[in-house]
Amino acid sequence: MNRILQAAGEEFRRCGYAGATTAAIARRADVTEAQLFRYFASKADLFREAIFKPLEQQLASFVESHMLDGDIETVRKTTALYIDELQRFVGENAQMLTSLIVAQAYDPDAAEGVSAIGSLREYFDRGAATMSARLTGPFKVDPKLMVRVSFAAVLACVMFKDWIFPPGLASEEEIRAAINDFVREGIGANPQLGPIVG
Template sequence: MPRNTEATKGDRPRQRRSPAQLREAILRAAEAEYCAFGFSGATTAAIAARAQTTETQIFRYFASKADLFREAIQRPLDQHLQAFMAASPAAGAAPREQQARSYIAELQDFIQQHQRMFLSLIVAETGKDGDVPGMGGVDALHAYFARGAEVVRRRTGGEDKLPPELMVRISFAAVLGCVLFKDWLYPDGMADDAAIRAAMTRFVMDGIYADAAV
């Protein structure tokens, strides 16, 4: 994928931007570069070019490349996940299976909507950079797992053969992998999106409640 290397001088007059506007432009440019090339592949020079500013200006607002990654990728995804949990009540009046189907479908939509951020964090995780904790830096994800485990424990009577804390993580990983790697996992003609989503929902539900107390 070619980088955005357009010249920032001489092409057209640059409009004066407020500090807040410049910071936002840097964040949007960083998000695009990190999502396209990962933490290691993105450079502050490319981010500066995309934001139509300089590397010096970047480091006026962000202490390091890792700090910029946290502000451009980890913190926004953390906020998105918090909003997702707030909009998805843990329980309701609808039947259990209907609630589960609806929630799993919403989770698939959420991951698909933010898949570039998730992929960028996964790449950062594999790089094991000490300054960039990858998925571990998304605090809301820990809250998501804790709430999910509690919901499962209540619905299964608390007598599961496998710990709910483990099952919710496996279920999340299954949905995450199926969404992020859909093109690789499912060749053309194998199944349409509706069939894949239905199979994913059934798989997660069967897994979560397979060891429930009868």
């Protein structure tokens, strides 16, 4: 399955969603199309998983290397670092993510949307668990909701940057900092920040 996902990611990057074929992906992964379809019901399902798998891996790696015990200032720095990394990831994969949105719009079998993607669901679950581990007391905003809103804010601001931020409004660095501040302040809606657990 990992070979198929890697081959699909390479093929989608090279050819885009419309140009990539399951036959070419199967050849690149050294499997048959029948084997490919045992794991993925459609090209759209394969595309979604190939795109969001790196996001899941990125989060797991980040949690391992940055989510350490610390005071509120360490939490703020770690949150800022992660938001920067998420912005970079979305920026590097904007064309692929746009293709995913277009593919979903024209795929009647994709009614559940990206929330049905296993790795994205895991990404949201891990983010909510990490956020919950940092907080004490009742939540003003449920971490399950907050992690999705934060992701959507970064996704929209990065993917639609040219639509939202006209030339001359702000530099790239100012836009990145504004996104970071906005998301960090939103996450701060749950003010009872405690020490980060594991």
